Amino acid sequence: MSYQDKYEMVCGVETHVELATKTKIFCGCTTEFGGEQNTHVCPVCLGLPGVLPVLNREVVNLAIKAGLALNCEIAEFTKFDRKNYYYPDLPKNYQTSQYDLPICKKGWVEIEVIGKSKKGGITRAHMEEDAGKLVHSGDSITASDSSGVDYNRTGVPLLEIVSEPDMRSVDEVIAYLQELVQILDYAGVSDCRMEQGSVRFDVNVSLRPLGSKDFGTRTEIKNLNSFTAVRRCLEYETERQAAVLDKGEKVIQETRTWDENQGVTLSLRTKEEAHDYRYFPEPDLVPLKIDRDWVERIRATLPELPAAKRERLKGLGLSAYEAGIITSNKAMAGYFDQVMQKYPEAKVVANWIMGDLSALLNAGNQSFEDCPVKPYQLADMLLMIDKGEISGKIAKTVLEEIYSSGKDPAAIVKEKGLVQIKDEGALEKIISEVLANNPKSVADYRGGKEKALGFLVGQVMKATQGKANPELVNKILKEKLK
Amino acid sequence: MKISQQEIEHIALLARLKLTPEEINLYTEQLNSILECFDMLNRIDTTNVEPTAHAVELYNVLREDEVQPSLPREKALQNAPQAEDGFFKVPRIV
Numbered sequence: 169m170s171y172q173d174k175y176e177m178v179c180g181v182e183t184h185v186e187l188a189t190k191t192k193i194f195c196g197c198t199t200e201f202g203g204e205q206n207t208h209v210c211p212v213c214l215g216l217p218g219v220l221p222v223l224n225r226e227v228v229n230l231a232i233k234a235g236l237a238l239n240c241e242i243a244e245f246t247k248f249d250r251k252n253y254y255y256p257d258l259p260k261n262y263q264t265s266q267y268d269l270p271i272c273k274k275g276w277v278e279i280e281v282i283g284k285s286k287k288g289g290i291t292r293a294h295m296e297e298d299a300g301k302l303v304h305s306g307d308s309i310t311a312s313d314s315s316g317v318d319y320n321r322t323g324v325p326l327l328e329i330v331s332e333p334d335m336r337s338v339d340e341v342i343a344y345l346q347e348l349v350q351i352l353d354y355a356g357v358s359d360c361r362m363e364q365g366s367v368r369f370d371v372n373v374s375l376r377p378l379g380s381k382d383f384g385t386r387t388e389i390k391n392l393n394s395f396t397a398v399r400r401c402l403e404y405e406t407e408r409q410a411a412v413l414d415k416g417e418k419v420i421q422e423t424r425t426w427d428e429n430q431g432v433t434l435s436l437r438t439k440e441e442a443h444d445y446r447y448f449p450e451p452d453l454v455p456l457k458i459d460r461d462w463v464e465r466i467r468a469t470l471p472e473l474p475a476a477k478r479e480r481l482k483g484l485g486l487s488a489y490e491a492g493i494i495t496s497n498k499a500m501a502g503y504f505d506q507v508m509q510k511y512p513e514a515k516v517v518a519n520w521i522m523g524d525l526s527a528l529l530n531a532g533n534q535s536f537e538d539c540p541v542k543p544y545q546l547a548d549m550l551l552m553i554d555k556g557e558i559s560g561k562i563a564k565t566v567l568e569e570i571y572s573s574g575k576d577p578a579a580i581v582k583e584k585g586l587v588q589i590k591d592e593g594a595l596e597k598i599i600s601e602v603l604a605n606n607p608k609s610v611a612d613y614r615g616g617k618e619k620a621l622g623f624l625v626g627q628v629m630k631a632t633q634g635k636a637n638p639e640l641v642n643k644i645l646k647e648k649l650k
Numbered sequence: 651m652k653i654s655q656q657e658i659e660h661i662a663l664l665a666r667l668k669l670t671p672e673e674i675n676l677y678t679e680q681l682n683s684i685l686e687c688f689d690m691l692n693r694i695d696t697t698n699v700e701p702t703a704h705a706v707e708l709y710n711v712l713r714e715d716e717v718q719p720s721l722p723r724e725k726a727l728q729n730a731p732q733a734e735d736g737f738f739k740v741p742r743i744v
């Protein structure tokens with residue numbers, strides 16, 4: 169029994185994405201990941217008395233770029249506000265964020281689930297600073313007498329993207345998140361390195377009886393750092409809420425935390441449950457006026473985005489599935505385009521990239537970003553197949569060789585003697601031997617068993633180590649078997 | 651507008667202040683007299699006045715995205731009441 173038999177899920181997501189700047193939002197400290205604790209800090213990001221923050225221009229550029237990529241309106245006037253709360257990861261006791269006048273609002277992304285597409289609305293996107301990192305002395309925060317704080321992340325620029333409560337199933341939520349992250353990655357707004365925590369999600373979820381138009385009471389689950397975590401967490405939380413409602417009880421509106429190990433969400437009942445952030449305009453930063461020229465300058469730098477790329481690839485003859493796979497990875501999509509410049513046969517290129525090349529990269533634990541087979545090498549190899557210089561089967565071996573040695577395909581074919589045998593005389597000799605050694609198959613074929621021909625072709629290929637031209641083999645075999 | 655003792659206790663909690671009953675009384679009185687001043691402001695008609703975002707008429711103060719040296723860690727931790735292994739050390743959080 170699933171919650172879906174009786175209830176419909178309503179879900180919205182807040183996505184925090186780290187912007188791809190060199191320095192922090194209000195100071196010149198580096199945003200580089202992995203520095204030793206408290207080595208990327210200065211008086212500004214440590215919140216020492218008497219310092220003044222100065223906004224990083226690139227943060228605004230990237231926020232505008234993200235907004236445009238997400239079909240948002242870009243504010244003409246925007247400002248920062250203080251969000252006040254006490255927590256040791258926040259040295260100033262407030263987070264500099266945006267409250268009532270965010271830089272972006274009213275956008276959308278196209279989400280597709282099993283061939284059905286709909287718009288996932290974006291309410292707003294605003295700029296803010298990240299907090300520091302806590303390291304607890306015990307196993308958990310409650311079991312710790314003290315904690316260590318590393319402020320390297322403090323002040324790293326974030327964009328918080330708030331969706332409308334438009335998602336109605338776990339699949340829709342995942343589709344929304346994948347599309348969102350892909351767009352931000354393509355646009356170059358963020359590196360989107362999930363494993364480094366540069367993208368984090370807070371989900372708001374509630375259930376309502378099927379057919380109902382009202383929203384149920386929602387819970388918020390904070391700080392999920394992967395698509396898998398979001399999926400597992402929502403699958404758990406929807407069933408938990410359904411069980412509460414089935415008993416005739418009420419869901420409590422609260423913030424919960426996802427326990428990855430136990431696979432459950434837990435209530436976070438702290439004393440300061442009432443969110444009372446007492447926002448007010450940040451007096452240390454002056455407001456921003458974003459003229460339309462600025463917006464247009466940024467728009468001109470937007471690259472082709474995933475949806476447009478998918479449509480273009482479909483126009484080249486790829487299926488929706490193939491176009492989806494190729495564009496799901498920015499580096500793979502770029503690789504595809506580079507191969508196509510020299511060998512413009514979309515289907516063939518897609519097959520090799522998604523098949524043999526992906527398999528080699530997976531086995532070697534590498535990605536298209538650092539693919540040892542250069543796009544021109546794959547294109548050259550495909551041209552050699554077309555010219556009949558190598559067979560499709562031999563090409564697989566050639567590709568493996570390019571992958572491991574980095575040598576060009578022509579050199580490999582020459583070195584390893586992989587050139588296709590197109591000499592009829594030589595082939596005839598080999599074929600005669602194969603026929604002499606397989607009298608039963610010959611008799612079968614002559615007796616009407618068409619299948620026997622395939623076996624004989626196989627034997628010829630085996631005898632030539634796959635180097636025989638298959639069409640020629642077929643032709644000669646048929647002649648000889650007449 | 652009048653502020654209650656409960657509200658003072660809530661504000662004290664948010665500010666992480668531990669107040670004695672006498673202090674709660676004192677601050678309730680003091681904050682109420684401050685709020686009375688704001689009542690005077692509330693009597694002004696602001697129907698056609700844009701909300702103020704900042705006290706000075708200045709916009710777009712920006713810096714370029716260029717890395718500047720950070721503080722040496724000893725300096726960063728110098729005034730910390732407690733530090734350990736390069737971390738700021740803080741007492742039990744919850």
Ligand SMILES: [Zn+2]
Nearest residue numbers: 195197210213
């Ligand atoms: Zn700094």
